[in-house]
Amino acid sequence: MGKGDEMTIRRTLLQRRHACLFALAIAVGAGLPFAGPTGAQAQDVTLVNVSYDPTRELYRAINDAFAKEWQAKHGQKVTIRASHGGSGRQARAVIDGLDADVVTLALAGDIDAIARESKKLPADWQTRLPNNSSPYTSTIVLLVRKGNPKGIKDWDDLAKPGIQVITPNPKTSGGARWNYLAAWAFELDRSKGDVGKAKDLVGAIYRNVPVLDTGARGSTTTFVQRGLGDVLIAWENEGFLAQQEFGADKFDIVYPSLSILAEPPVSLVDQVVDKRGTRAVAQAYLDFLYTPAAQRIIAANFYRPSKPEHAAPEDLARFQKVKLVTIDEAFGGWTKAQAEHFSDGGVFDQIYKPGTPSR
């Protein structure tokens, strides 16, 4: 039988007719919608604030207050859209094209990276606003379970065998980098500048870390929600917030003998505000952070205001006096600290050899 020939004829017939349809269908499907981001109405204005992980509650309060003030002054409705995540990851997203009008990140190094790699803002961005562009500061504390069952008093206690330490990943989280550097600064101070000892202590602490989350809030939920670990190295504000959310009867805040002065800075992203025509309102938003009203909100959300005279005394009373070193005096600034400790193959990579950090 000439079955093969018959099939060939049929196939050719089918091919000719169906090929047209096939091509048509692909053409229809390929018409992908190239819609830009949703545009706001003519007189309304939208700002995108790309921030780090623990500031969710702070900026919700700030945004409401600023929107009210702007509306009263200019009769214009402003909506602030927020994005939160590990500071390093957020900086990466802005570099990769996330259109942020303002960035409010955990540390200057991450905004430096945006300036360096995307050129969306000038290299001297940090000189444009008061206090190194940090409207508030914070520090790093130790959050332990109620009654401090493991007797954790200071950084060296975290290195003891059998202690589980929760802290996020310094590669993606800004808070995690402050945590790491605070422990390092403690040992450097205690050993009168012995870098080897600092490396040993921080290495021992990270050997006690079962899981590295990508952001500070992820670590907080790991500790308070999932009940993992004996101690959480946390932003002071995260510690107080956890106490407020879950009750002061569940967690104690332990201030170490020495910690680091964390200065989370803010900046305009010049290229974005100029493209979107939002420079005036974005600048006003950042300036607003230094006003008495915002400073009060900042202290109420457990951050240390740069102008404490505007904050409520009962909010200020919470903050304990603790010996603080700055990144500049202990590490020679962020650029140096970042390259030495957190770059690929840096000190952190040398001391942290995980199973596999999840998330």
Place this chain on the structure above:
Amino acid sequence: MSDRATTEHAVLKSTDDASGVPSHGGRPVWPRPTIDEAPLTKAILVVLAVGFLALFIVLPLIAVFAEAFRRGLDHYLESFADPDTQAAIRLTLMVAAIAVPLNLVFGICAAWAIAKFDFHGKSLLITLIDLPFSVSPVVSGLVFVLLFGAQGLFGKWLAAHDLQIVFAVPGIVLATVFVTFPFVARELIPLMQEQGTSEEEAALTLGASGLRTFLTVTLPNVKWALLYGVLLCNARAMGEFGAVSVVSGHVRGLTNTMPLHVEILYNEYNFVAAFAVASILAGLALLTLMAKSVLEWRYGDALARTRLY
């Protein structure tokens, strides 16, 4: 011809002998079923299966709804008053509404090409269709950042033309299309291959146009499988987390989908709202499951009928 008949007869006869009802001393001896476990084994297996299902599927599902309604219906409904939550629901529905029809068209095209034609590189195409299943969703997302991000391959060109792909709705749609692509195609290919080309050929010889052949012959033959694929595709499109998380930028009210919003609410200690949104996703999944069961029942029938030819 006669050889074959004889063999068949012999086979028939031998089965008759083995499983028929020969009498030994007047009493019929029934054959033992091939699987005949002790009652205890059977019970243990059933308990294990049901227990596993209850523990890993039913219990979490109940937990989602229990947590969502923990503070009562008022709190549950209040969770949806938040504009950011509403925006997340809208975005998810919109993304699914774009991604599913696209994959419907692409899926039919791919299945058609593979099932009805022979061409070089066919097995490569089949492998490519399966790629989204084998690649981690995070990688799927990163691919689009590497292509369309500001530092990516097309970043400069896109910026010059003021087009935003990643960290905007198009990026989310692209990532969703990518991860959900195999569902429709994978569902159609085996069925269309099995059905062959004879019906289409008949239609064409009778003078039907290509389009008419497709609409009146090919499409009706695969409609149930197609619907089934679309349902699965839709479920995944609405629930996708990993790939979308990479390209989203997580801007509330703009680029935040439902699964991403659940994580955000959870991380903000807003558990009732987090589980309320999760309960909608779970509800959608349950609906899909129900629709799927109905289809399986009907589709099974349809499939059986096509096999009669």
